[in-house]
Amino acid sequence: MPSQEIGLPIPNIPHAVSVTLPTWEATVGYEEGEDWVVSKMLTGYPRFFIHSVIKKLALKIENKYGRDGERCLIFPSYKVAKRCREFIQSHTELNNLKVRVLQLSTPPPSNEEEKSTIIQSTIGVVFFPISQFPLAKNYWQHSGEGISSRMGEYVLKALFHDGIDSPNNSSNNNNLGAARQELQAQQIQRKSPSISASFRSPSVSAREEVENEFNTFIEQKFGRVLDLKFANEAKIALRRRISGKVDKSHSQKEEMEKARRGKNVSETDVYLFPSGMASIFFSHYALLNISKQPKKSVCFGFPYVDTLNILKKFGPGVHFLGLGDDIALDELEEKLESGEFNIMALFCECPSNPLLKTPNLKRLRKLADKFNFAIVIDETVGNFLNIHVLPYADIVASSLTKVFSGDSNVLAGSIVLNPLSPLYSSLKKFFDNEYEDLFWAEDALWLERNSRDFTERATRIDQTALKVFELLQNSSIISKVYYPYISNSRKYYEEIKTPNGGYGGLMSFLFHNPSHAVSFFNAVNLHKGPSLGTNFTLACPYAILAHYQELDEVAKWEVDRNLIRISIGLENQEELLQILQSSLDIAAASA
Structure with missing residues (x-):
């Protein structure tokens, strides 16, 4: 049964993506920062709520490498950490603000056997004055480029020999065998693929169970799918899965037209990211960098909140046409024709979240070709089994966290470049030089397993x-x-x-x-x-x-x-x- 207890993860596992806010009043209380709600939040959506294991790692790093009055945030590469530093420095009101970046690496495997459990990883740590934490957190939230909880857990163990504690409740240990059997049966049948059942004895509350982190053992010991050495193979499988689906045409006419053009999407046109928002962010970042003179973008239709934040806070700014209907499209065309709008790109969702509007992509594509701007389509809500948006986009971005994964236990995103886009060569060159695979190995293994069905x-x-x-x-x-x-x-x-x-x-x-x-x-x-x-x-x-x-x-x-x-x-x-x-x-x- 769905939990109605404030602050519990959904599903009830350590790396859950969602969190329980069971009433209207609790949701308001959370937004108001009221203690009766906030004090019970064991977790939250990862871009908004920094996972406890990441907080623990940050504290260890601050204690060892930090200076008085500093805090830190942790990113999956030195390059991303530098982007965060640039964001803080460009948005702060303080003069001569000192922001440091430290790179740390975990040890590589020393032999073939260790490759199953050990992988060399590098993190970029941004140190900044405590007063700048809200600003740094903005970058974490908007860009979606922070480390995942699984990566944080691994680095914590590798660098500090620390991690998730063993369960100390005997009733949990007594339930271990039954829990294992239930999980195995669930995985085999896949009637409800989520690892979301709460394995509890009558004497143990759900909150005690999470605090003891008993479910960590369920997920890590019995839910592990592949060894770390197979992470690259898992990523290849994911890219092939996405390229095979996203390029499937919805009409014979379109298929024939594609054949005439002679170029289809391959797995090398698919790029994986640590979150769906990171795919939106990097799309924008790439377009800014390949533009001779970066210009404003258009956000067409009311989008998910951080898409608009990215367009507002990174680069020259945004024209927001929030209704995203035919009238808004008429307005866009008029302003393009008059020269009032001279834009770099147009971002839209298909359909939009939460109003489920679908833009006129055919007309938008004609305008993009005429006025030389890019189109970035977020097809997360529709998903590429239901809709085929690639012919109208230069970049297709997706949150793989959602229905592609389904299990709500891993954050991920993807970008697909359209090989027939007039910007393809420029984008491909930029991605070849600047793209980093920041998708953590364990997360890739979980996503590959989750997305098979x-x-x-x-x-x-x-x-x-x-x-x-x-x-x-x-x-x-x-x-x-x-x-x-x-x-x-x-x-x-x-x-x-x-x-x-x-x-x-x-x-x-x-x-x-x-x-x-x-x-x-x-x-x-x-x-x-x-x-x-x-x-x-x-x-x-x-x-x-x-x-x-x-x-x-x-x-x-x-x-x-x-x-x-x-x-x-x-x-x-x-x-x-x-x-x-x-x-x-x-x-x-x-x-």
């Missing part, structure tokens, strides 16, 4: 999502459902939809009475927290969670403060529909 899971989620949409659409207390199937922009979605594709597992909705949103959310017996694309259904009050400090501003772009977003999972369809209907009934009966 991506097609089957995505298809099942699409089918259930249509049924959930019908349920919500027919509810008398719901005023609007946001979903590609019902959107005003559906015609543009259909143009890029693959032959067997669906409409994705993400939808948002509003109630006629805002109090019903609170009643519904508090009553619904589902996992509740940030992220999407998980193998379990996941809900959140989206505007409260992502835009609490700017609710009036986002309302201008049709993002209502009472919006609920739901990401459909792999639960039994009838059971999920019953849970939702029951919660709608409770909301309808509330005052």
